[in-house]
Structure formats: structure tokens, C-alpha cells
Amino acid sequence: MKKNLLSIIILALLVVNLAMNGFMLLSVMTTNSQTAKLISDIAAALELEASGGSGGGFSGSNSGTVGVANIATFGFTGDNSLTISLKPGADGKAHYMVAEVVFSMNTASADFATYGSSDSLTSMNDLVKAKVIDILSNKTMEELQSDLQPAKDEVLEAIQELYGSNFIYDVNITAIYQ
Incomplete structure (x- = not known):
């Protein structure tokens, strides 16, 4: 009888514990959803500010980080x-x-389907090359050797303006100076 009474008390405490955990989970989830909504609103406001206020700017990545499966490259390498x-x-x-x-x-x-095809990239190849050469030829060897990042940013901005889109989100330049 003592063991049965102890089992009933333990069962009652487990039911009370379960009810309290359910209540706590419900209150935390409500607060969590409100916090997530606030954070998403702030992120949306910052993204509008980063793109010029009304979606008109082209600087920066269009999606923050891009998954490896969603990356394609083109450029001037090797013999080119x-x-x-x-x-x-x-x-x-x-x-x-x-x-x-x-x-x-x-x-x-969305712009990759329009501008990212091999035909489209080939047709714009000379214009892209001209932009890159124009920007880099206005730099000294010392400027480029000390910090290449400002030149990369300038090239990226010019190419995004050329296409009118930020589907191109990064540029890498490897150089040999003579």
C-alpha cells in the first residue's frame, strides 16, 4: 500500500510538472514569435537602407550569404x-x-536568368572588361599592393551599376605586378 501511495504521489507531481512545462513553453513561444517578428522587421528596414531606401542601390550582396549550390562564376582567367x-x-x-x-x-x-546566361555574359564581356581596366588603370601599384579591397569594391559597384542588378555579388582579383 505504501508503494502504491508513493506511486500515485509521483504520478500527480509528474502531471503538475507537465502542466507547468506546457504553460512555460506556451509563454516562451509567444514571446519568441514576437521577438522574431521584431528582428525580421529591423532586418527588412536595414536592407532597404542598404539598397538606397527604395531598392535602387546595388551595393553589397543581394542575399547576405550565398550557398555554395547557388554560386556561378565568370571572369578573365588563364589566357584571358x-x-x-x-x-x-x-x-x-x-x-x-x-x-x-x-x-x-x-x-x-531573379536577374541571373536574364543576365547570367552564357550568351548574355559573352555579349557584355567587352563592357565588363573595359570597366575593370578603367578602374584598375587609375590606381598605382603601391595602392593596389597595400590594399586591394577598395579596388575590388569599386569594380563590384561599377559592374552592378552596369547590369543594373546585384546578382553579381563578389569579385576576386589575383594580380602579378611588373
């Missing part, structure tokens, strides 16, 4: 690498840069 005459630096000598430029595209972007 670019030889660029750089602006004379402090030494007054003419310097050249042999650059391989690779653009990363987000295949999940």
Missing part, C-alpha cells in the same frame, strides 16, 4: 587574363598588372 597599365607611382616608372578577375554570381537571384 588582363594586362593593365597602372598609373605611375611615387617612383615615376610605368608599372603593369597581370590580373585574373573572377566574378561570383548568385544563381538564385
Whole structure:
């Protein structure tokens, strides 16, 4: 009898514990959903600000991080690498840069279907090359050697403006200076 009474008390405490856990879960989930809504509203407001307020800007990635399955690349590598005459630096000598430029595209972007096809990329190839050469030729070898990131950002912004889209979200430049 003692064991049965103890079992009934334990069962009653388990039922009370289950009810309290259910109540706590319900109150936490309500608060969690309100917090998630607030965070998503803030993120949406920041994204509008980052893209110029009304979706008109092109700087930055269009989706934050892009999954590996959604990345496609094109660029000027190997035999198509670019030889660029750089602006004379402090030494007054003419310097050249042999650059391989690779653009990363987000295949999940709506604009990728329009601009990301091989025909479209081939037709814009000379314009893209001209933008890259124009930007990099206005830099000195010292500027590029000390920090290449500002030049990458400038190239990315120019290409996004050229296409009128940010489906191209990253640019990588590897260079050999002469």
C-alpha cells in the first residue's frame, strides 16, 4: 500500500510538472514569435537602407550569404587574363598588372536568368572588361599592393551599376605586378 501511495504521489507531481512545462513553453513561444517578428522587421528596414531606401542601390550582396549550390562564376582567367597599365607611382616608372578577375554570381537571384546566361555574359564581356581596366588603370601599384579591397569594391559597384542588378555579388582579383 505504501508503494502504491508513493506511486500515485509521483504520478500527480509528474502531471503538475507537465502542466507547468506546457504553460512555460506556451509563454516562451509567444514571446519568441514576437521577438522574431521584431528582428525580421529591423532586418527588412536595414536592407532597404542598404539598397538606397527604395531598392535602387546595388551595393553589397543581394542575399547576405550565398550557398555554395547557388554560386556561378565568370571572369578573365588563364589566357584571358588582363594586362593593365597602372598609373605611375611615387617612383615615376610605368608599372603593369597581370590580373585574373573572377566574378561570383548568385544563381538564385531573379536577374541571373536574364543576365547570367552564357550568351548574355559573352555579349557584355567587352563592357565588363573595359570597366575593370578603367578602374584598375587609375590606381598605382603601391595602392593596389597595400590594399586591394577598395579596388575590388569599386569594380563590384561599377559592374552592378552596369547590369543594373546585384546578382553579381563578389569579385576576386589575383594580380602579378611588373
